[in-house]
Amino acid sequence: QDLRGEAAQAFYELAGDLVDVAFGAAEAPELFEAYGLAADTVCVFKKFDEERADFPLDPARGLDAAELSRFIRVHSLELLMEFTSETSDRIFDAKIPHHMLLFLNKTEAAQLELQGPFREAAAAFRGKVLFVLVDVSGYGAGVLPFFGLTPADAPTLRFVKMETNRKYQMEEDAFSASAVSAFVQAVLDGKVKPNLLSAEPPEDWDTKPVKVLVGKTFEQVAFDETKNVFVKFYAPWCSHCKEMAAAWEELGERYKDHEDIVIAEMDATANEMENIAIRGYPRLYYFPAGPGRKMIEYKSNRDVETFSKFLENRGTLPEEPPVVSSVPLPQARGPPCAPGKRQPSA
Template identity: 60%
Template sequence: MRLHSFLLLFLLTAWAWGLDGEEGVEEEEEEEEAKAPEEASPGPPSDELLEEDNILVLTQHNFARALREHRYLLVEFYAPWCKHCKALAPEYAKAASLLKNESSELKLAKVDGPAEMKLVVEFGVTGYPVFKFFQDGNRSQPVEFTGPQEAESIVRWLKRRLGPAATQLETEAEARQLIDSQDLVVIGFFKDLQDEDMAVFLAIAKDAVDMTFGFTDRPELFQKYGVSQDTVVLFKKFDEGRADYPVDEELGLTQADLSHFLVVHSMHLVMEFNRQTSSKIFGARILNHLVLFINQTLTPHKELLTGFQEAAPPFRGEVLFVVVDVAGENDHVLQYFGMNATEAPTLRFINIDTTKKYLPTTEEITAASVTTFCQDVLSGKVKPQLRSQAIPPDWDQKPVKVLVGKNFEQVAFDESKNVFVKFYAPWCTHCKEMAQTWEDLAEKYKDHEDIIIAELDSTANELEAFTVRGFPTLKYFPAGPGRKVIEYKSARDLETFSKFLDNGGVLPEPEKSEVPIPEAGANNSKEHKDEL
């Protein structure tokens, strides 16, 4: 998201190998071969295990050996050109160093995906970097690591795989010691430790490496902490101090629901947006965000945090309260909201699924006004703000027509025209790469009265009809009634664009590849787009 966590996707580069040399080299080599005695044919590829920074370097030839020699193996599939992989490399090496003296049964390893496509296909790798955890030589069912890609988190995740994921508590002293030991402690109170709910609890504990887990079946601990039925309790050293998740007696404990509960309630009621917190903010799966823009260097601005904090509790889980410091490194956030720092202090409400943004009806920022603003947006009383640039005087004078929010509906849904629109961002690399092709397409069809080639800057213009989530997005609006929209997802070259238009918006058959090409980053969409 980048408002931090929006990610960039990269197109895999194919490498061509060339031979260097001068004329006559080939003939000289042939003469040398004629003079040399016949060499023995090479043997099978070596399965030797080599290391770099305490990390095994694996190929298709030594992979099986690594599984045999190490009971636990965490394997990173990476690409040399992947930006995320390069940034991760020091953390992965640090994790390997931390684990160096832990156990000979455990090892970190890496695979150069583009160079080892057989392994990529075998293990279903669709993006870089990807981590697969192998246990007891089981090659067919590796576990995917999806935790924070930081050295300490990787180590904690692995240790929970190797040892107990949660501590069994027998006494009040043990429970108190565990609760006091960390900011976030989760204790499962289960009357029957052999029940399926207990297994679900332990499965969650293995992955939630940013929390410490314990469990108990002792009646005195149920009584001590006011628990009468099977319950998962999150103890925290901030905000409410505690959050309870009673287990449904009929449905039991579900991993998805409990995981979501822990994510939501482990967050502070008011989260400050920065590089460290952004992934957690967007990973919470809370779609509604209320954002307070303030200058943290100004005392009157900081005093507004009290009312903002007071309004937050009733909206826990439904609206995430976020503070953005306009004096910090948050220019990209201001740009996304179409704001500048001088507008602070102010509020914005945004749904990150639809990207619809809402402005407050008053400049007052108090607990009461913040509560009313949230309630009005959620109930539909406040209409979303749709940004639009002014319509350029010469918007239709060039082959590529310039659309903005104010003229989009009139042009795109003109029933007498077939309109092909590129939705772009000025900073988008892929948009820049196809800019000339789009110009060439417009030039080619400029004399077709029923075809319009257009573009719209989606960072400065928002539409009510739909949301643009990635760049470039190409949409075709065919002539006729019904406001039909066709999203173009084929090749971005002049020939394919032309076939698409000449066929009345029918997508050409996509070229099929024998081997899927993984992309960089966590978003594995087949479209190569820069996202917000």
């Protein structure tokens, strides 16, 4: 009701930051009456869902720009977002920490009916959990391997914690609004264990110089107290992983006869561990022998010699003295010219 006060100024500044949102300000009493308002309020008008969302201002605190920015961001998203090429950036940039996904085949009429109860469940979790529809017969098919799914698995539900990529699923899919709500709340309350992906171990996984680990075998190998285990976590499509593949194979050959050293690798896109989240590829971790379940990340050069120094030094790299090079003195050329003068020519 005061367009020149501190709250209004904070509102104007936020308008300058959120250039993709149209802002307006009004203080006319008839507008307050028309929209049923009695106090300072930011109204977000949209063309979907409830069409209007109100952000009342606390007279004692004024306008919190960060809170309002998040409120606008949350309400700029539909209650149920479909994952498409047009919406994917908005979904990932929403900064909502958890996503609840419904995978369905939009060519199947019976599966389309599941959207209603799923949307109904979403309302209570707005801002905390983003509900997303994934069409396995369209653009959404591209994310199925990340969940270990195929189109034939639809319809099915998954909950994802975005910070850790931990995935959760019902013991048996139930698609009613009450069942979905109860499951989401149980995950938020820490009452559901994550569903960890694991490929099947190859028959020859431990016969080659570089051992092939999967989710099911990781614990027994990495935390074997009699072994020092050096593991490369990779993604099959990662160019940096491909570049270092030859060096890792050579490292395996070099240490294949060492009883207490294991060189291993694991496809981190197809396998997950309960207490270790892999972000970015490749990631190299050393698990030293002995008790304590210790883990050391390797962050140096990706070549065989540096890897070997790291292993021989039991998980650290010895400090090397700085390389000091000598710079020869310039050849004598006579006294330098004084400013504004020239040396006489010979």
